[in-house]
Amino acid sequence: MKGTADHSPLGPDAVLEQALAWREAGKDVALATVVSTWGSAPRRPGAQLAVTREGEMAGSVSGGCVEGAVIAEAREIMASGEPRVLEFGVTNDEAWEVGLACGGTIEVYVERID
């Protein structure tokens, strides 16, 4: 779990600024945060992705590999309000299917912005 807090190339709080702006515009918003990584993972713990129900995105939690799965779960969490820890653990064989071609494992915490 080495590496620096890796929030966004646009500045550490750009994702959160965007999340708040969307929420204040009345949209349903969920925030995903990388909790831990194992093996080669493109984003470090602390990296964040904000999504709206409409599918708008800011930031990332991987190199595009698991964003789709995170967004699907995020829609449920927007509805239920119950935060959840998602795990994407893939062997090299499975990696191509989920999209983590690097073969890494990541845990992502997804919460609703109330």
Next chain:
Amino acid sequence: MDRGLLQQLLADRAAGRAVVLATALDDGEQHLLHLGDAASEMDTACRTALRFDRADTHEIAGRRWLFNPYNPPLRLFVVGAVHIAQPLVALATQTGFAVTVIDPRRSFATPERFPDVDLETAWPDEALAAHVPDARTAVVTLTHDPKLDDPALATALRSEAFYIGSLGSRRTHAARCERLRGMGFGESELDRIHAPVGLAIGGRAPAEIAVSIIAEIISVLRQGQ
């Protein structure tokens, strides 16, 4: 996440305050922590996250928490507007540091020699103290002149600066330490000073020495050594 908590986090960021978002991964309980806010275990985790600028999980009282740090920008204070300072300023800027060069000798500290960087011509200890070096601050002295370096080092040693480096040979540094002992500093404090400054890469030219200094600063920042 509560919207009010998010607004407070963004307000802390805008004000340049270091803050950690602590999240209990079982039920989503969240707190915004500043240094010294929380009970010991939480505070230690908060301090570690900020110090290494690294999000990490910790088990506290049977619950797993994520500590996600939001740090203010890195700062580097270079004491001595000397030749080595020129490439050091460029490298540090590229590496993400907000750089200030301090030298009361106005012939050295000129905007022509140091374009695009904050220049201060106050006495180094006063200039440094005014900026209050914090745990995201590095201080490097380059003058070789005890009148300038020593007061700056004394001020840096009384601060939370994560890195303190001082140019000079082993012999120069031994004499410097002797003077600082005379000012009341103990061995554990003097051990904070990296000297001879920089990683040992055999640098000779000013730019090569600047590379070794910035590499050492990054190593201490990211690896703690």
